[in-house]
Amino acid sequence: MLNYASIDVPFNLRHTCWFCGEPSHQELTFPIQESDYITHMPLAIPACDECRIIAKGTANVMRAPESIYDLKLQVKNALMKRYAKHLGIGENWTKEELEETTLDGTAFKGFTDSAWAMYEIAKQRADFNGWDLYVDGMELDILDDTYAFEFEGKKFASFDSAVEFFLRAESLNKYLFEGLVDILGQGRFAYALKIGRLYTGVSRREANEILEEIATQEADRKQMLSQEKLHNNLKRIDAESISEVDIDGVSVPAEAIGWAMSRSINNLEKLEQSEDAFFEQHEHLGGVGAFHLFNGLQVYLHARTNIDWALEQDPNHELWIK
Ligand SMILES: [Zn+2]
Incomplete structure (x- = not known):
């Protein structure tokens, strides 16, 4: 006993x-x-x-x-x-x-x-x-x-x-939710739950369509992440210290400059090589917005090929040569 x-x-x-x-x-x-x-x-x-x-x-x-x-x-x-x-x-x-x-x-x-x-x-x-x-006044360790x-x-x-638990608590569609969890895994459970909550009353066929789409999305995301990683010996740049640049009426926002700077994209050739990555990562701006930014970067990097301009007019020159 x-x-x-x-x-x-x-x-x-x-x-x-x-x-x-x-x-x-x-x-x-x-x-x-x-x-x-x-x-x-x-x-x-x-x-x-x-x-x-x-x-x-x-x-x-x-x-x-x-x-x-x-x-x-x-x-x-x-x-x-x-x-x-x-x-x-x-x-x-x-x-x-x-x-x-x-x-x-x-x-x-x-x-x-x-x-x-x-x-x-x-x-x-x-x-x-x-x-x-x-126990008897003594804390148990x-x-x-x-x-x-x-x-x-x-x-x-x-x-x-x-x-x-979530299947039961929210009467989710079991087939769809388990499929989502398989694709998205533990790390993206919140996203699986978000989709699962949206589509509780779907047929098997509709669920399959959703799963297919999520699988494609997820594959794209993984590919983008690995591309990003490739580019990524991202330099740490203090975003606050970058200034917007205006060249002949074309304004180049600080974020775009920071994007190039942190990837050591300091000339037109490197920018061209990174074009796909740039547009993928700026997709959220829409085609025109992203193109506008990209064009700004082209104008800026072109201007910087002129050493005098870079030294005297580029407010970010110090950051580039760091
Ligand atoms: Zn109890």
């Missing part, structure tokens, strides 16, 4: 579940199975019935938690999964929006009032962060080295559990 040390409970938190903040009348003993390995002394923690049952099941569903923080993350995730639909109310609506729908008529009233209350309860439980762990995928303020036990 292990010797479980009861954690200290602050006076204002008596009978409170350490995991979720709900009322608690019992303690959970941890490790769950006496034979489980844990990284610290065996503990007894106040827990509500629901969290206690979830905790006892963790080893079967996932893996035996090795520390109390590990256990907490798993319990929280199980709660989030269970109450994903409730939590989703807050993802999909604001309180004001829900209140506005109640103004439209009485039909919604009951639904929205209780919906918001359910959301708030679920959110409070998901956000509750327990309290610091002490337990390292919290749990890995969590954090997104929009939520901590998920893994990336997959985040995907699953």
Whole structure:
């Protein structure tokens, strides 16, 4: 029989579940199975019935938690999964929006009032962060080295559990969203979610079209990034110190000059070689805007071939020869 040390409970938190903040009348003993390995002394923690049952099941569903923080993350995730639909109310609506729908008529009233209350309860439980762990007044020195995928303020036990959570919480199109996640990966989860939220009611065929487009987009983006990297022994240039230049009525904005300078593009030949990269990176300005900038750079670099002009008239001359 292990010797479980009861954690200290602050006076204002008596009978409170350490995991979720709900009322608690019992303690959970941890490790769950006496034979489980844990990284610290065996503990007894106040827990509500629901969290206690979830905790006892963790080893079967996932893996035996090795520390109390590990256990907490798993319990929280199980709660989030269970109450994903409730939590989703807050993802999909604001309180004001829900209140506005109640103004439209009485039909919604009951639904929205209780919906918001359910959301708030679920959110409070998901956000509750327990309290610091002490036993007999001594702080426990337990390292919290749990890995969590954090997104929009939520901590998920893994990336997959985040995907699953948003699928449920927001009733996303499973086929489309999982496809997006495959293409965009963990690093671009926000973008996957943005697209997934836009197209919840699409057919398989429409989803395939969207996925195809995103895949193309992503391939282009990767190619551009690698091109950029190639160009990139980007020199660090203080953008503030660059001045706009005006040559015979053609104005060359400081940003364009900074773009060339940081890539060591200091003559017309190098500018020509970088033409494609320039237009890709200035696509957002539209064709005419980008061309205007490029032309400005051509005029400027041409002017700089005149040493006298460069020395006497170019306010950026010092920066070029740095
Ligand atoms: Zn609880």
